[in-house]
Amino acid sequence: MSRLRNSRLGTFVGRQESVLLLILLAYGLLVGTVNPTFYKLDNLFQIIRASAGTMILAMGALVVLASGGIDVSFTAVAIFGGYATVRIMMASGIDNILFAFALSGIFGMVLGATNALVIHRFRLQTLIATLGTQSIFVGVMTLIFGTKFVPVGDMPDSIVWFGTEPMLTLTMPGGAARLTWFVVPMILMIVLTWFLLNRTLIGRTVYAMGSSREATERAGAALWKTQAFIYMYVGMLAGFMGIVYTAHVRSLNPISLVGDELFVIAAVVLGGAKLTGGVGTVSGTVLGVLIITTLQTTLILIGLSSSWMRFFVGGILLISVSIMAIRTNRENLRNLIFHSE
Amino acid sequence: MGSGPAYAGPEPLFQEGRLMAGRYVLQVKGLSKAFPGVQALDQVNMSVGFGEVHCLVGENGSGKSTLIRSVSGSQGFDSGSIVLNGNEYTHLSARQAMNEGVQVIYQDLSLFPHLTVAENIAFNWMVRDDVRLIRPKEIAARAKDALIQLRENLDLTGPVKNLSMAQKQIVAISRALVLDAKIIFMDEPTTALTRYEIDSLFRIIHELREKGIATVFVSHKLDEVFRESDNITVIRDGKKIGDFTTDSLDEETLAYHMTGRTILYTPYEYTADANRQTPVLEVRNLTREPHFRDLNLSVCAGEIVGITGPLGAGRTEFALSLFGLNPPDSGEILVDGIPRTIPTPVAAINAGIALVPEDRHVQGLHQKNAIRENLVAGVLDEVTKWGLLDSDAAESVANSWFEQLSVKAVSPEVSVGTLSGGNQQRVVIGKWLATRPRLLILDGPTVGIDVASKSTIHEIVHELARQGMAIIIISDEIPEVYKNSNRIIVMYDGVFIHETNREDIDQEGLRTIVEQGVPA
Numbered sequence: 001m002s003r004l005r006n007s008r009l010g011t012f013v014g015r016q017e018s019v020l021l022l023i024l025l026a027y028g029l030l031v032g033t034v035n036p037t038f039y040k041l042d043n044l045f046q047i048i049r050a051s052a053g054t055m056i057l058a059m060g061a062l063v064v065l066a067s068g069g070i071d072v073s074f075t076a077v078a079i080f081g082g083y084a085t086v087r088i089m090m091a092s093g094i095d096n097i098l099f100a101f102a103l104s105g106i107f108g109m110v111l112g113a114t115n116a117l118v119i120h121r122f123r124l125q126t127l128i129a130t131l132g133t134q135s136i137f138v139g140v141m142t143l144i145f146g147t148k149f150v151p152v153g154d155m156p157d158s159i160v161w162f163g164t165e166p167m168l169t170l171t172m173p174g175g176a177a178r179l180t181w182f183v184v185p186m187i188l189m190i191v192l193t194w195f196l197l198n199r200t201l202i203g204r205t206v207y208a209m210g211s212s213r214e215a216t217e218r219a220g221a222a223l224w225k226t227q228a229f230i231y232m233y234v235g236m237l238a239g240f241m242g243i244v245y246t247a248h249v250r251s252l253n254p255i256s257l258v259g260d261e262l263f264v265i266a267a268v269v270l271g272g273a274k275l276t277g278g279v280g281t282v283s284g285t286v287l288g289v290l291i292i293t294t295l296q297t298t299l300i301l302i303g304l305s306s307s308w309m310r311f312f313v314g315g316i317l318l319i320s321v322s323i324m325a326i327r328t329n330r331e332n333l334r335n336l337i338f339h340s341e
Numbered sequence: 342m343g344s345g346p347a348y349a350g351p352e353p354l355f356q357e358g359r360l361m362a363g364r365y366v367l368q369v370k371g372l373s374k375a376f377p378g379v380q381a382l383d384q385v386n387m388s389v390g391f392g393e394v395h396c397l398v399g400e401n402g403s404g405k406s407t408l409i410r411s412v413s414g415s416q417g418f419d420s421g422s423i424v425l426n427g428n429e430y431t432h433l434s435a436r437q438a439m440n441e442g443v444q445v446i447y448q449d450l451s452l453f454p455h456l457t458v459a460e461n462i463a464f465n466w467m468v469r470d471d472v473r474l475i476r477p478k479e480i481a482a483r484a485k486d487a488l489i490q491l492r493e494n495l496d497l498t499g500p501v502k503n504l505s506m507a508q509k510q511i512v513a514i515s516r517a518l519v520l521d522a523k524i525i526f527m528d529e530p531t532t533a534l535t536r537y538e539i540d541s542l543f544r545i546i547h548e549l550r551e552k553g554i555a556t557v558f559v560s561h562k563l564d565e566v567f568r569e570s571d572n573i574t575v576i577r578d579g580k581k582i583g584d585f586t587t588d589s590l591d592e593e594t595l596a597y598h599m600t601g602r603t604i605l606y607t608p609y610e611y612t613a614d615a616n617r618q619t620p621v622l623e624v625r626n627l628t629r630e631p632h633f634r635d636l637n638l639s640v641c642a643g644e645i646v647g648i649t650g651p652l653g654a655g656r657t658e659f660a661l662s663l664f665g666l667n668p669p670d671s672g673e674i675l676v677d678g679i680p681r682t683i684p685t686p687v688a689a690i691n692a693g694i695a696l697v698p699e700d701r702h703v704q705g706l707h708q709k710n711a712i713r714e715n716l717v718a719g720v721l722d723e724v725t726k727w728g729l730l731d732s733d734a735a736e737s738v739a740n741s742w743f744e745q746l747s748v749k750a751v752s753p754e755v756s757v758g759t760l761s762g763g764n765q766q767r768v769v770i771g772k773w774l775a776t777r778p779r780l781l782i783l784d785g786p787t788v789g790i791d792v793a794s795k796s797t798i799h800e801i802v803h804e805l806a807r808q809g810m811a812i813i814i815i816s817d818e819i820p821e822v823y824k825n826s827n828r829i830i831v832m833y834d835g836v837f838i839h840e841t842n843r844e845d846i847d848q849e850g851l852r853t854i855v856e857q858g859v860p861a
Contacts (some may be wrong), residue, residue, distance in 0.1 A: 201473045208453045208464060215451035219465040220435065278455035336658060336667060 016272030019320060020287040027294065034302040041170065041177035043298075051293035052182035053248060055286065056241040057264045058271075059193040060234035062285045065268055066197065067230050068210035068277025069126035073115060073134035074238040075261040080141045081107040082242025083254045087145045089156045097158040097243075101185070104239040111137055112235020116228045138258060150252040163247030182244055189237060194282040202229050210277025266317050267292045272324075291316065365424070366391050366442070366524045366555050367412065372421035374407055381407040382418065383579040389524060392553045394546060396573040396587070397526075398560060400599050400791035401761050404579040405559055409526050413445045414438035426523065439469060442523030448532070450513045454502035459484040461501050462515045469520060487515035490552070491545050507538035514545060524555040531560075532788065534652065543569050577601060592820065596792045604796050606820075608843065609645050609803050611827035618642060619678040621811035622663070622694075622780050627672030632658035633835035636672070640780065640811040645802065647814045647826030649855055655835040656815045657699055660784050664696040665689040676779065690719065693779035697769050697786060699815075705769040708758035712750060713739035715757050715768050719776045742771035746801060763794025770801065781805065782813045787821060799825050819855060823848045833858045 032038045057074055064071040081104035088103065089095060111133075119129045152160070166178035197203040205226045208216045217223060246252050271288030273280025295312050299305070367389040374382040382404050389395045399405045410416035412423055414435035423430045425441035452461050459477075462484035467475070481497050488495060493511050495504070501512060510530060517525050531539050546556050546569065558570060567573070567587060575582040575598045582598050596604050620639035628634040633655035640646050648656050661667035663674065665683040674681050676692045683689045689696070698704040706715055716739040717724050724735040736753075743753045746767040750760060757768055766786065773781065783802065787795040802825060806812050816822050822829055823843065831839040831854050839860040854860055 199475050201467050201471070201475065204456070204460060204464065204467070204475060207456055211453035211455040212451065214449075215453055218447070218451045219468045220439070221468045278453070336661060 016320070016324060017281065017284045017287060019323070020271065020284065020291060023316065023320070024287060024291050024294065027291070027298075031298050031302050038298065038301055040174060041172055042175060045177050045179050047290070047294055047297055048186070049180040049182055049248070050297050051289050052180070052186040053241050053244045054264055054267060054293060055186050055289045056189050056237050056244060057261075058267050058285050058289045059189050059282070060237035061261075061264050061268045062271070062273055062280050062282065063193065063197065063206060063230055064126070064234055065265070065273040065275065066210050066277065066280045067206045067226070068213070069119070069230070070265070070275060071115065071126060071130045071231070071234055072261045072265075073111075073130040073137060074234055074241075074264070075257045075259070076134040076137040076141075077108050077111045077235050077238035078242040078245060079254060079257040080111060080137050080242070081105070081239035082246040083141060083150075083252055084145055085243065086150055086156065086159065086246060086252055089159075090150075090154060095156045095158045097162045100156070100159060100243050101240055104242045105236045106239070108235035108237070108239025108242070109232045110235070112232040112238075113228065115235070116224075116231035119231070120224045120227045134258065134261075138255075142254060145254070147254050149254075152251050155246075155250055155252070159243070159247050160250055162243075163250050182248070185240055185244060189240065190282060190286060193237075196233070197282060202226065206230060207278055210279070212278075263292065263313070266313065270317050270320055364390050366393075366426060368424035369408070369412065370422045370424065372408070372411060372418050372423065374411060374416075374418040380579050382411070384421070385576065385579070385581045387574050387581065387584075389555045389557060391523070391555060392550045393555045393572065394550060394570040395555065395557045396560060396567055396570040397557055397576070398573055398595065398599060399576040400793065401763075403576050403599070405576060407579075408576070409445055409528075409559065412438065413443050413526070436469075439520060442521055443526075444517035444520060444522040444524070445526040446510070446513045446517065446528065446530070448528040450509050452501050452509055452512060455500055457498050458495050458501055458504070458512055459497040461512050462487055462519055465516055466519045483519055484515065487518040490518055491515060491548055493545070505538075506533040507541065510534070510542065511545070514549075518554075522554055524557065525549065526557045526559060528559045529789070530558060537651075537653075575599060599791070600793045602793075604792060606796065606799075606824045607803070608824045609806065609827055611644055611806070613641070614643070620675075621677060622813075623673075623675040623678070624663075625673040625675070627659075627662065627669050627674065629658065629662055629667060629669045631835070632662075632667065633832075636837055638830070638837070640813060642779075642809045642811050643806055644828060645806045645812045645814060645826045647816070647822035647829045648832055649816060649819060649822040649829065649851075650832035650838075651855065651858075652817055654832040656817075656832050657784055659832070660696055660782050660813070660815055663689065663694055663780075663782060690776050690778075693777075695719075695773035695776055695778035695781050697766075697773055697781070697783045699785040699788065701765055701769050705772075706757050706765060709756055711754045711756055712743060712748060712760075712768055713753040716742050716753070716771050716775060719772050738775055742775055746771045746774075747797075761794070762790045763798065766790060766794075766798055767801070770798075774805070778810070780811045780813070782815070784815045786814060786816065787818070795821075819848060819852050823851055831855055831860075 028038075057078065060074055061071065084107055085100050085104040089100060115130055115133050118124060118133060119126055122129075162181050165181065167181045167183065168179040170177045170179075197206065202225075205216065205221050206229075208219070208221070209223065209226055213223070245257060249256075267288040268280065268285050269275065269288070270291065271280065271284030271286070273285065292313055295316075296306070296309050299308050299312070365388050367387070369385055369387040372382050372385045373380070385404070385408060387397075387408075397405055397408070407416065411418045411433070414433045414437055417432065423433050425438070425443065428441065430437065453464065456464065459481045463480040466472070466483065467480075484497050488511070491511060491514060493515075495508060495511065501509060504512065514525065530542060534542060549556055560567070570587050573585045573587055573590060573595075575585065575595070577599060618641055620641045622638070622640045624636055624638040627636040636659060638646070648659070650656055658667055662669045663683065665685045665688050668684055674683060676694070681688070681692050683692060683694070702708065707718065713735065717735045720738065724731055724738055739753050748760070748767045748771070749764050757765060760768070770783075786802070787798055790798065799821075802812060802814070814822060814825055826843060828840070828842055829846070829851060830837050831851070838858065839854050
């Protein structure tokens with residue numbers, strides 16, 4: 001928990017975040033050495049733009065993982081929110097970016113509530129439940145709103161504006177640096193997630209639940225309330241992401257996005273969260289997402305095709321998670337503990 | 342029944358000058374609770390005074406847990422009432438019980454391993470008072486305050502998973518203090534503690550008593566906690582057998598009250614074979630730093646060697662070394678006179694060594710699987726053909742052990758998790774016997790098993806030894822080691838400090854050596 005960060009060097013080295021930060025810096029150095037044009041503010045802004053959507057989804061995934069669950073339906077929720085909202089805006093003529101976020105967020109919360117209900121009511125494993133709802137969400141969306149591709153020309157103006165117009169333009173030697181509006185929802189959601197997880201009872205209950213469900217119940221916490229919060233919050237974030245994504249690509253294919261959820265979960269795990277729950281930080285998740293999107297956007301700068309991206313993401317994930325696992329195992333063996341928690 | 346001396350009630354420690362109604366923090370009056378087919382509680386009465394240290398004793402399934410669940414409001418009762426601080430309840434909710442200061446510390450402690458010490462201490466309070474926004478300083482202050490009350494000091498910002506068992510217990514007790522506990526139930530609190538840690542637990546309980554907070558231990562063994570308590574309540578089959586003062590009971594009377602019958606302890610007799618055989622196991626100068634050093638031991642066929650000593654003496658670590666889970670730094674292990682290196686459990690099994698581990702729940706059994714599957718888990722290569730399970734072979738192996746060890750279950754297809762502790766332990770023993778070991782090591786063979794089942798486990802072990810198996814029993818219960826071994830070794834701080842035949846020592850002499858850590 002970042003508020004309890006201890007400044008001693010020993011704990012700094014032991015933290016997943018510091019390892020990630022080093023990886024990120026080392027990679028930045030490598031790219032910059034191969035291709036000096038990398039050191040431009042505009043490139044940094046591009047990375048932020050490219051990571052905004054994943055970042056928002058990752059915040060949601062972090063909350064679910066911390067609670068000991070796993071959600072694979074959030075990409076379906078995002079595309080549902082984005083596509084439904086765009087179709088409704090096109091049909092109704094309401095053309096306002098705040099309206100888009102609000103509507104998509106509400107869609108997301110409703111779908112998230114469905115997840116929570118299914119998980120809690122039937123006591124299902126979260127992975128199984130959300131695998132099921134992922135298909136259902138996509139199915140319901142295409143049944144109601146069709147599968148028509150929305151080209152740039154049909155896209156509501158406010159969304160196109162949100163995706164193209166910079167919030168801030170800095171004139172720099174060697175070209176202007178444009179900061180996207182995406183940075184606003186991204187930062188807001190990072191801060192909000194940090195605050196909820198670290199400064200509220202419900203957030204601590206999420207971690208408590210991921211640590212020990214039984215103890216949480218014995219403490220008198222209402223697990224269904226926590227579940228409802230978790231999945232509705234994830235849904236809302238996914239809804240917001242649906243709009244960011246739509247603005248990013250500016251055209252909308254209702255069968256896109258689903259399938260990328262494992263990338264997002266990988267980023268969160270890379271950031272130090274555990275699939276067994278109770279562990280994971282906002283700062284780690286931010287770094288995890290930044291590493292993955294930096295790879296995504298910069299491989300081309302060092303002369304590698306983007307096909308290498310998946311290879312590198314997988315490699316980094318395996319290596320960093322293995323290092324942590326080996327460290328834990330060694331410690332357990334030293335203490336003669338033969339089962340993992 | 343009820344043959345103990347007349348019970349005059351606890352001496353009230355705090356009566357006047359306090360806002361406490363009466364002398365009792367808790368009175369249970371005629372409490373009854375039935376489950377389908379079982380009368381779990383039948384007209385039970387019990388009283389606990391302010392600041393009293395009380396023991397609640399009974400076999401598994403005697404109704405102890407039902408009583409605690411009723412008093413803590415997590416389960417209803419059919420008739421009777423519960424009086425807390427003078428307020429009488431015929432229905433008690435968990436919230437009401439908590440507000441009256443009832444706290445239960447379960448054996449698993451119900452902590453959150455990944456949260457910090459401060460958060461663990463404060464979490465239940467936050468939930469109770471619905472403290473929605475967290476101020477880390479306030480949480481730290483509350484946690485600190487509780488620790489100061491116990492005169493303990495812990496790093497508030499470290500995660501609880503890095504703490505020792507004793508420290509975790511301190512966290513659990515602190516949590517109860519933050520919730521203004523007036524009576525704390527502790528379920529088997531000393532099971533996982535070292536001698537030193539038990540002493541410090543007593544000190545904490547003393548602090549609680551000073552504050553007028555009552556402690557109720559739930560236990561079924563007559564251990565140190567017993568001697569620290571003022572009064573004992575014994576229940577059996579849902580009925581209260583009686584209240585006793587601690588000094589009026591010894592172990593045998595207590596066992597009688599708990600089980601309703603006299604349990605005969607037949608000590609194990611070993612007659613050495615005249616033509617001295619090669620020992621099944623011989624250990625020479627075995628060392629594994631920092632766990633143990635220079636251990637020498639030999640165990641012959643038909644012998645039961647008991648190893649005792651305080652928790653943390655290195656007993657379990659030694660057993661793990663013999664079983665390939667804690668490879669020694671130096672020294673020799675000989676099985677039937679042949680030097681062996683045992684780097685893995687598979688090597689141990691091949692050498693004819695089996696280990697019944699201390700923690701049978703996690704290490705000994707596949708809880709969700711059937712008894713049959715557990716029984717053949719150690720001999721899978723014998724019950725498979727071409728990599729496929731030969732279910733006839735598996736069934737016959739399983740059935741034979743199921744019957745020989747008289748596991749009490751409807752059939753071998755029942756899942757192990759549903760069995761009582763004693764029956765689970767029989768399954769673990771059966772699983773290892775199926776590997777036909779020459780040497781059987783039992784680490785804490787009756788931990789958490791009630792008196793009656795204990796003696797049947799011991800009988801099984803005696804019979805195995807008579808048939809020619811070499812056996813090592815590791816236990817911190819001195820009577821268990823004393824009565825079931827023909828030779829006894831006391832381990833202290835990683836060293837064997839004393840070795841003796843049973844005939845040459847009495848139980849009290851043995852206890853003295855264990856407690857003082859020096860040979861008599």
